[in-house]
Amino acid sequence: LLALTVVATMNTFCYVSAQQGVAFIITEDIFNEFLKHRNDGACAAKGFYTYNSFILAANRFPSFGNVGNLETRKRELAAFFAQTSHETTGGWETAPDGPYAWGYCFKEEQDADPEEMYYGRGPIQLTGKNNYEAAGKALGYDLINNPNIVASNPTISFKTAVWFWMNPQPPKPSSHIVMIGKWSPSGSDTAAGRVPGYGVVTNIINGGVECGRGSDSNQEDRIGFYKKYCDILGASYGSNIDCNSQRSFGA
Numbered sequence: 285l286l287a288l289t290v291v292a293t294m295n296t297f298c299y300v301s302a303q304q305g306v307a308f309i310i311t312e313d314i315f316n317e318f319l320k321h322r323n324d325g326a327c328a329a330k331g332f333y334t335y336n337s338f339i340l341a342a343n344r345f346p347s348f349g350n351v352g353n354l355e356t357r358k359r360e361l362a363a364f365f366a367q368t369s370h371e372t373t374g375g376w377e378t379a380p381d382g383p384y385a386w387g388y389c390f391k392e393e394q395d396a397d398p399e400e401m402y403y404g405r406g407p408i409q410l411t412g413k414n415n416y417e418a419a420g421k422a423l424g425y426d427l428i429n430n431p432n433i434v435a436s437n438p439t440i441s442f443k444t445a446v447w448f449w450m451n452p453q454p455p456k457p458s459s460h461i462v463m464i465g466k467w468s469p470s471g472s473d474t475a476a477g478r479v480p481g482y483g484v485v486t487n488i489i490n491g492g493v494e495c496g497r498g499s500d501s502n503q504e505d506r507i508g509f510y511k512k513y514c515d516i517l518g519a520s521y522g523s524n525i526d527c528n529s530q531r532s533f534g535a
Contacts, residue, residue, distance in 0.1 A: 305350035306342040309361055309517065318365050318513055320385040327374050327389035332438050333407070341442030344423070345450050351464045358519035360463040363482055366510035367459070367489055368407035368445055373505065383505070384512045391435045405434035408445035408489075419444045422451070456533045459485045476531035481524025482510055491532030498528050 310318075312335045323330050342348055349361045369387025377383055393404030393411070404411045410419060413428070420427030423443050427434065434441050452458040457467045462484050469478055477496075478484055486506050487495045494503040507525055514521050 305357070306348065306361070307339055309349065309354075309358055310338070310365075314516065317516060319369070319388045320381055321374070321379075322386075322388040324374075324386075324389070327386075329372065329389055329391040332391050333388045333441075334438055337438035338442050340439045341446050344443055345446050348446055348450060348460065351460075355519055356464055358517040359514065359522055360460065362510055362513035362517055362519055363459070363463050363485055364446075364449055365513050366482075366506055367485060369509045369513075370502070370506045371404070371409040371489075372407060373509075384509050387509060391441065401431055405431065406441035406444050408448045410434055410444045410448060415448070418451075419447050422447055453488075456488045457484075459488055462488070476535070477529045478527075478531070478533075479524045481522055482507070483524045483527040483530060487527045487530050487532060491527060491530065492535070495527035496529065496531045496535070499526075500528075503527060 315335045315338065319333065321327065322333055349357050349364070351357070352360075365387070369384070372388045372390045373383075373386050374389025375383035375386030379386055388407065391406060393409055396403035402411065402413045402416050410416060416427040416431050416434075419425075423440070425433060425440060427444075434444050448459075450458055450460045452461070455470075455472075461467045462480060463482070465480065467480055467484070469480065473479075478487060483495075486503055490502070494500045494506075503526060510525065511521060
């Protein structure tokens, strides 16, 4: 049986299976439209990221893209694909079909230190020994001794990305809880300008580099992907989509 998750809308509860819920919004056609040039000959990840691998990974996390009303669910999935598309983009300003048609072009960090085992891999560019160890324990894989499986097995690759998305790393909340509107900023968050919205997700992922310094080209790229994907899904952007005035977590 498919795992079930409870979705609360107003005073009514509906039950959505993980596969039906995510696949209802991210159909194979939508997946291909989002990631139009991922299999271009110029992309190092050509042939790696598949729709079936994404759906298999999504099934491992029944709440992913399945909590809240349809608008909320669309917005979370747009945010997930926007952040991961930025992390793996092969686009440029004048690229064919625009800069936001080239997500998932890479599966490994570009110019990684060859002496570093735990460099960025997969859609979220999982980085660092601690993240590999924690993800491996949660998912049941030995990522410490075999980190390259994140760049050789597409389902495991997607699982690490969704794992990162779904799990908090205190003092950071999870990206999931932010995008479903369930994150309540603490006093220190409020003092640091961290408010609910897509901007906080960028802060969670790379705030130390991109947030609290006005407009940043990398942050703007994340926003560009997000707006495009929301538009494709017919979802609004929500409030606070940038982190221009937010201090990073732990700063």
